[in-house]
Amino acid sequence: MPHITETPIEYLKGVGPQRAEILRNELGVFTFNDLLVYYPFRYVDKSKFYKINEIKSDLAYVQIKGFIDKIELVGEKRIVRMTARFRDETGSIELIWFNGFKWLKDKFNPLQQYVIFGKPTFFKGKYNIAHPEVELPSDEDAKIVFNLQAFYNSTEKLKSRGLDSRGISKLQAALLPVLQGKIVETLSEEIIQNLRLVSRELALINIHFPASQEMLQKAQLRLKFEELFFLQLKLLKLKLVRISKSRGNKFSIVGEYLNDFYQNHLPFTLTNAQKRVIKEIRSDVGSDKQMNRLLQGDVGSGKTIVAMMCMLIALDNGYQSCIVAPTEILALQHYNNISRLLGNMNINVQVLTGSSKTAHRKKLHEQLMNGELHILIGTHAVLEEKVQFKNLGFVVIDEQHRFGVAQRASLWKKSETPPHVLVMTATPIPRTLAMTLYGDLDISVIDELPPGRKAIKTLHFYDSDRLRVFGFMRKQIQERRQIYVVYPLIKESETLDLKFLMDGYDSIVREFPLPEYAVSIVHGQMKSKDKDYEMQRFVRGETDIMVATTVIEVGVDVPNASVMIIENAERFGLSQLHQLRGRVGRGADQSYCILMTSHKQTTDAKKRIDIMVRTNDGFEIAEEDLRIRGPGDIEGTEQSGILDLKITDLVRDEKLVHYARKVAIETLEKDPNLELPENAPIARHIVELYKDKINWSRIS
Numbered sequence: 219m220p221h222i223t224e225t226p227i228e229y230l231k232g233v234g235p236q237r238a239e240i241l242r243n244e245l246g247v248f249t250f251n252d253l254l255v256y257y258p259f260r261y262v263d264k265s266k267f268y269k270i271n272e273i274k275s276d277l278a279y280v281q282i283k284g285f286i287d288k289i290e291l292v293g294e295k296r297i298v299r300m301t302a303r304f305r306d307e308t309g310s311i312e313l314i315w316f317n318g319f320k321w322l323k324d325k326f327n328p329l330q331q332y333v334i335f336g337k338p339t340f341f342k343g344k345y346n347i348a349h350p351e352v353e354l355p356s357d358e359d360a361k362i363v364f365n366l367q368a369f370y371n372s373t374e375k376l377k378s379r380g381l382d383s384r385g386i387s388k389l390q391a392a393l394l395p396v397l398q399g400k401i402v403e404t405l406s407e408e409i410i411q412n413l414r415l416v417s418r419e420l421a422l423i424n425i426h427f428p429a430s431q432e433m434l435q436k437a438q439l440r441l442k443f444e445e446l447f448f449l450q451l452k453l454l455k456l457k458l459v460r461i462s463k464s465r466g467n468k469f470s471i472v473g474e475y476l477n478d479f480y481q482n483h484l485p486f487t488l489t490n491a492q493k494r495v496i497k498e499i500r501s502d503v504g505s506d507k508q509m510n511r512l513l514q515g516d517v518g519s520g521k522t523i524v525a526m527m528c529m530l531i532a533l534d535n536g537y538q539s540c541i542v543a544p545t546e547i548l549a550l551q552h553y554n555n556i557s558r559l560l561g562n563m564n565i566n567v568q569v570l571t572g573s574s575k576t577a578h579r580k581k582l583h584e585q586l587m588n589g590e591l592h593i594l595i596g597t598h599a600v601l602e603e604k605v606q607f608k609n610l611g612f613v614v615i616d617e618q619h620r621f622g623v624a625q626r627a628s629l630w631k632k633s634e635t636p637p638h639v640l641v642m643t644a645t646p647i648p649r650t651l652a653m654t655l656y657g658d659l660d661i662s663v664i665d666e667l668p669p670g671r672k673a674i675k676t677l678h679f680y681d682s683d684r685l686r687v688f689g690f691m692r693k694q695i696q697e698r699r700q701i702y703v704v705y706p707l708i709k710e711s712e713t714l715d716l717k718f719l720m721d722g723y724d725s726i727v728r729e730f731p732l733p734e735y736a737v738s739i740v741h742g743q744m745k746s747k748d749k750d751y752e753m754q755r756f757v758r759g760e761t762d763i764m765v766a767t768t769v770i771e772v773g774v775d776v777p778n779a780s781v782m783i784i785e786n787a788e789r790f791g792l793s794q795l796h797q798l799r800g801r802v803g804r805g806a807d808q809s810y811c812i813l814m815t816s817h818k819q820t821t822d823a824k825k826r827i828d829i830m831v832r833t834n835d836g837f838e839i840a841e842e843d844l845r846i847r848g849p850g851d852i853e854g855t856e857q858s859g860i861l862d863l864k865i866t867d868l869v870r871d872e873k874l875v876h877y878a879r880k881v882a883i884e885t886l887e888k889d890p891n892l893e894l895p896e897n898a899p900i901a902r903h904i905v906e907l908y909k910d911k912i913n914w915s916r917i918s
């Protein structure tokens with residue numbers, strides 16, 4: 219018999235079939251349990267009432283008692299907003315609504331006292347509150363049971379059925395007594411004792427109806443820990459399964475190729491961080507386990523050479539390698555660099571992209587199958603099924619932590635024993651996130667830049683300062699430096715993008731005319747042959763300025779380029795800005811990053827610009843990014859399960875993430891299959907969590 223928590227939501231008192239349908243569609247709430255774990259997003263001390271003259275900008279929310287009058291509908295042809303005056307004995311503020319007028323406008327009685335609740339905003343010298351919650355002061359005010367009132371996210375559809383935050387709270391109030399005594403514990407007695415956690419039942423009651431601030435904290439701690447603990451168990455389990463299942467190709471020797479390269483061809487001394495990472499990788503590939511490693515290193519930290527030397531180890535052991543790059547430009551660049559580095563070493567390196575000609579492909583396929591081809595560099599074209607290797611031993615995935623499970627799987631099919639995989643990324647991921655996002659991978663970090671690099675100077679200019687910027691550009695070009703000018707790329711409107719870019723290009727060509735200056739242009743709608751031609755002209759130093767969209771965002775390496783100008787910088791995310799900035803600062807010259815914005819910017823955009831001006835440290839930027847945006851918007855999080863986190867805040871709860879991982883490791887060390895009787899609650903909950911979702915052995 220299904221557990222009572224599995225009861226369909228429509229059977230809860232106060233729900234019924236129609237509300238059930240909306241709950242299912244809008245919130246994914248199908249069962250009692252789904253509602254139970256629909257947690258509030260905030261709590262408000264409802265015992266506190268403010269006076270209007272106490273309002274300050276830094277108050278997130280205020281609750282005020284007062285009267286509503288002077289209702290006005292604003293707009294000429296069409297009503298665009300409704301305003302009202304709200305006053306108490308200390309003053310008045312404006313309430314604003316941007317929709318729902320029809321329903322609202324006759325609702326308020328000027329003689330009636332109301333309680334409003336909302337976020338005050340300071341605008342044009344006055345405070346207002348947009349879309350306040352409005353209630354009649356109830357008798358309950360006098361004898362509030364729960365000072366801390368929970369607030370739930372709701373939607374327009376839910377609200378239209380009376381399921382605003384308050385409505386949802388009522389459902390929770392109906393649900394909890396039904397489940398009392400029936401909420402099953404999910405953690406072992408030992409963990410509960412050691413961490414002094416409250417029981418699951420007590421936590422769930424208090425998360426919805428906190429008896430006190432203290433109980434709320436205990437409830438949150440308990441539920442956050444539980445959430446993180448089970449996520450870490452899953453990730454660790456995946457890793458164990460992968461290690462135990464997938465035997466890897468053992469690269470037992472370091473031979474001629476690597477030694478020859480190291481002694482005769484390496485153009486610089488490796489940094490200590492590069493040496494350490496190569497050692498880490500060697501120890502992985504030298505065992506008979508398959509490697510799955512993430513290599514993080516800030517832009518310019520020198521990941522390519524590390525990858526290349528590992529491919530030489532593969533070659534020493536008789537295996538082929540390949541590099542998968544995100545764009546054609548990058549694939550070609552890798553190809554050129556690696557061919558140059560390997561010089562006359564007699565290693566067969568080839569490149570395969572979407573635009574490779576059929577005849578060339580045919581030859582490549584042949585050479586891959588008979589083993590003549592040693593290193594294949596390409597775009598996603600490499601993953602296609604018809605590309606088969608004789609014995610693929612080592613795969614490098616460059617600059618894309620978005621590389622999904624399905625794509626990884628397509629690599630497995632290319633050889634009997636799965637190849638070792640090195641995923642490289644220059645978008646630093648905060649440690650907390652990495653532990654969660656890539657909890658099933660091993661992580662190496664290059665945390666040191668090659669010597670002699672000068673820190674890039676980052677400056678912010680408004681569009682109105684453009685003439686000064688042009689002057690600066692001229693000076694740099696006189697000193698034989700090269701310059702990037704990058705325009706944003708908005709997926710929704712490619713034509714608009716192109717217009718932006720072309721307008722910018724025209725104005726730059728006017729400012730920097732031939733024959734004195736030469737300007738390149740690269741954008742997404744050019745043929746890849748033309749893109750490459752333009753790119754190569756810039757690489758060879760034949761052009762001074764490269765006007766481009768973000769196609770150059772990742773990886774492109776032109777050491778003589780020392781200025782990066784980012785137009786409409788307010789429209790880029792932090793990690794993108796940092797990536798773009800990383801295109802300069804690769805040579806010995808002082809480099810500059812110039813962020814151009816209009817005067818109008820959102821608060822978040824201002825923050826991003828400030829952070830960029832303040833620091834060059836990719837990890838610090840990544841932490842800030844996580845703080846501003848939350849994990850949901852950070853690339854790579856989609857398929858990781860961390861978006862399913864209901865209650866944990868990866869930034870604020872960083873310590874707990876580490877802690878939960880530690881406890882999860884200890885638990886699995888003692889009881890890898892969770893068979894001990896004391897771990898039965900954990901094992902049971904895992905079955906519950908993943909019964910129709912994931913098979914732990916499916917992913918690798």
Ligand code: ADP
Pocket residue numbers: 486487488489492515516517518519520521522523644668669773775777804
């Ligand atoms: P990224 O980690 O961003 O992919 P690259 O591998 O493209 O960085 O390296 C950036 C530049 O630094 C390249 O021009 C590369 O040749 C150079 N480089 C790499 N390692 C060293 C080193 N140890 N000393 C000096 N230059 C290096």
Ligand code: MG
Pocket residue numbers: 521522616617773
């Ligand atoms: Mg790179």
